[in-house]
Amino acid sequence: MTKQLELASEEKSRTTRAIVAIIGALIILAFMPIFIRVSESEISPNATVFNFSWIGTVFLLLWNGLLTLKSRESVNSKPIEQSPYTPKNLVFLLAxxxxxxxxxVLWSWSLVKTSVANSELLHSITPLFAVLGGAIFLGQKFDRSFVIGVGIALAGAVGIGLDDISIAPSKLEGDGLAILSAIFWAVSLLVQEKLRTHFSATTIVFWCSALSTLFILPIILVTGDQLFPYSGNSWLSAIFIGLGGVLNMILTAYSLKWLSSGLVSTILLLNPTLTAILAWAIFSETLSMLNLLGFVVILLGIYLVISSEGGVKTT
Structure with a gap:
């Protein structure tokens, strides 16, 4: 009986840490569109992605180097991680x-081709793809409460975005890129969730950043885009995008060990509302009742998802 209580307490503690981690990722993510816009005032979206990737890769190399040195200094230290680099897992890492x-690339270009409001609204459909993908490819089962919670959260997110959305033929290309980005984001969460059974969060994010740097560099060289920003403000934006983006990815990957992709993507629906609240607090922008109502509705949906079967993983 005591052992069961200890396991239940440990499981609850892990779930709490995972939820705190994804909320931290959410806060970082709320600032990203602002800094991406600043960066893209001097360099192309492709170059913005390149700077995000290489800065994140260098940071993780330094971080892992410090961890290695620390482990060697400890006499009783154990290997931080035993990662099985099987052919299957290597394919997943490449993917x-x-x-x-x-x-x-798709997200950056969508912010160029369409409005931030449109891009954020279309990104809110990510949980739909994450839940469907989890059920089809990972064999996850969701009860009625989970499905209703995701539906309520989606309705709240869409309701917020409808107030500022702009429907224009000139923005259809950007809207399509935002939808594709949402699909790839859902698939990425599912693959990370699969990889978290074998790799640490930092290992997964390192491979993401390093491979992304290698993939995007030839594109920039072919197009002839400028690689680096030239002003101080744009460099600060690039550094924030790189470091903040990596930290966001690490926190998200960490949470996927204990939370399903559907739950993680549903919590991230709070991003537009959080961005509006930050704009109100920092820039004194108007915070509408629709934003506050949507925030409450999304929270209700998240509560239903967390309290249902399928959202939180059990051991």
Whole structure:
């Protein structure tokens, strides 16, 4: 009985840490469109993705180097990780690199071709693809409460975006890129969830960043785009995108060990509302009742998803 209580307590603690991690990722993600826009005032979307990738890769190399040195200094230290680099897992890692590159390129170009409001709204359909993919490819089972919770959260997110969405033929290309980015984001979450049974969060993110750098560099060289920004503000934006993006990915990958992709993507639906709240707090922008109502509706949906079967993984 005591052992069962200890396991239940440990499981609850892990779930709490995973939820805190994805909320941290959510806060970082809320700032990303602003810094991407600043970066793209001087360099192309492809170059923005390149800078995000290489800065993140260098940061993770330094971080892993420090961890290695620390483990060697400890007499009783154990290997941080025993990662089985089987052919199947290598294919998954290669795929996650491709997906990361596609997400960054499609999202950056969507912000050029369409409005931020349109891009954020179309990204809100990610949980739909994540839940369907989890059920089809990972064999996950979701009860009625989970499905209803995702539906409520989606309705809240769409309701917020409808107030600012702009329907124009000139923006259809950007809208399509945003939808593709949402699909790739859902697939990326599913692949990361699969890989988390074998690799740590930092290992997965390192491969994402390193492979994305290798994939995007030839594209920039062919197109002749400028690789690096030239002003101080744009460099600061690029550094934030790189470091913040990597931290966001690590927190997200960590949470996928204990939470399903459907739940993680549903929690991330709070991103547009959080961005609006930050704009209100920092820039004194108007915060409409629709934003607040949508925030409450999304929270209700997230509560139903967390409390249902399929959202939180059990051991």
């Amino acid at each position: 996650i690199g491709l997906f990361t590159t596609a997400i960054g």
